Amino acid sequence: MPNPVNFKKTFLFIAVLSWFLLLGNILLNHSQSQLSASLAGVSDYLNYILKAAFVIAIFMLQRISVNSIKGLDFIGYLWKLFTRAGITAYICIVLYLGYEVYTNYYTDTNLYLLEVIYTINFAFFIYFIAKAFYIWRRLILFQKTKALDFEWRWFEILLYSTILLSIFRLDYTSIIFIPLLALLALYVLFLSSHLKWVAYLTSGKRWRSIFLLLAILLSQGIFIWYFTETIPETSGIQLNYLDDPFILLAGMFVVTYTGISFLVAFFSLPTSSVFEQKRDDLLNFQRLTQLIQQGEDEQQVYKTLFDSAIKASNTDAAWLEILIDEGSEVIEVLNLEESNIVQIRNLVQSFIITNVDYINGNLDNNIHFKALQLPYKSIYVVPLKSPQLRTYGVLYLLKDIEQGYDRETVNVIRTFASQTILTIENLRLASEALQNERYKEELKIASSVQDSLIPKTFPRDTWFEISCFSQAAKEVGGDFYDFLQLSESRIAIIIGDVSGKGISAAFHMAQMKGIFHGLMQDDLEPVKFMVKANQALTHCLERTSFITSALYIIDYKMRGFFFARAGHCHTLYYNSMTEETFYFNTDGLGLGIIRDQSYGKRIHNMHYDYNPGDVMVIYTDGIVEARNIKQEEYGEDRLREMLAQTYHLNADDIKYAIINDVNDFSQDMPIHDDQTLIVIKFLNVQQN
């Protein structure tokens, strides 16, 4: 596809060349008036060909150049048409008058000069018609449909085909062509009815367009006057340029469309404000929806609603109040005093049901309102409420005419109100989502902090193996375990479970860790530790919370351990001498349940001598209370059975075996409580 610029140059070249040849030929004909008949025929025919070439070249040139104008600036189109083409009509008239003056004062008539001016004016006229033709095309095809596009294309094809009539010198006024051309003229009328663009002119632009259209009409008038009135039949002009169906039809189209556009623009002036209003409403509506994306705050949304509603209803006074915790707060006001607002609100609240739109177009009939001596005669109260009937605020609109709020206005404002609610709710959702995201981040931090509170490695020694597992049901949990090396041969191990889950449990778990490390510096025996811990927790545990715990102090020199159980799960034990697996069923009350000195009576020290090969399993209730799909609990019996089968393995493998069994049991059920499991296997002391 060749470059459009090249096309332009080509057409321009053809146009200029054909015009000069045309002029030359005509002048030549005049100088040799006694040409033979056959030669005159050829010359005449040449004129027609050159004229057709010129017209087509100009039209094609305009077709390309007008096409490149983009946008919806209709005034711009009209202005371009007038300044670039319409002005030629005035040059035309100047040339004509100049010729008249010249012939009146100096010579009689100068046929050569007349022909030159006539041909120049013809060129102007064709330029004007072509430009107008293609600018009107842009306007007609504004918001085109497929059908309209198709219709226009056929119009152009049919129109251009009429050029053939003049090239072949067929008499278009004959009985065959007149009906066809008349039909084409009707087609022109039909096409001229497409005037959508006029509706898009604002009233200011409409006035300008009317003046421009008038000026363009005037240009057309001048041309018509020039070509029909100033060139008499007897003037000796060789070729009547306008005697051509193409030019006549194109001209007719241009004149018709200009005329109709002018009339439509002029007579739609009174209704244009309605269209403008509708368009403004639409734009405001759009603005409201876009506020979310722009990250605006609620104040901005309310302000947009307020401004839009005032514009849409032409309201004289208004205010917008939003509901806050106690009462309401007026955030936007138009033409009203604070005292007026209070008076009107009290009045309105006295006779309407809340949460319902209220319109009164006859405030004069209300004695109470009349007593306020305000100039308003209509009121419209719009509560801003969500579909869930949550009310965000109330919009009050007042007008100084009766029945000021018609159904149309009310509908628009109602739409604004519901869009506002939607926007507000979306904004809130967005900020909530952000907040949640932040909470999640914080929880992650809490989770990692808590993770750091749980020891990852136990002291490694030759006399025992230890293996731990811990998993929280939520990001943070209430299970904990820890150890403290008391002396070379003694180690304290604690396990615990704070009632409840989540953040509060995690806090208490951290507290418990502190208590453990603080108290065990004094190397307390288990019961003493529990009593002191219970006392310490009295001051920092809320009434409904408690902690279960078990403390073990293992002494490998003595090959025995002391322990105390404060309401914690029973310790599971495998004795390698008796080859028995059993639970230590001891008594002991949880921490924080009794908060006085009597707690000491509720907890007991136990001592047990171990043998190498014995296994101790310490856990929290998340293990034995793990549930399967049938809501059955894993239970102490299954746990004991597992140890009975796996005691011969090392501590790690026993732990994995138990965890796998618990997971197999609960299948895909989510864990609903924190799980902790510690397996300790006692070994023979290896001599280094």
Next chain:
Amino acid sequence: MKITHQINDKTITISLDGELDASSSVMLDEELSKPEIMLFSKILVDCERLNYISSAGLGVFISHLQRFEDAQIKLIFFNMQEKVKNVFEILGLDLLMTIVSSYDEAMTVANE
């Protein structure tokens, strides 16, 4: 969780039906926090249909325990399922609270 109660003179019998977890514990706490509960001299808790009790549920009873004791109101649990009873026992609550097997036994203990 369904909590119902039956009043007979100075005795209120609270029946727990379902699972006493973190959310239903709040309901139970509201029930036990009502001022009129202090007008009774005996509170019997029917645990026949109590399938599960969480630490939050235990916490509710623990938090009211001292208050009832101070007001000399007897708190007696009866008809408790074995696995629920086990939870009470592990925590050591069986030695702190009165847990009996039947309604009749509960009434006998209450009238002592």
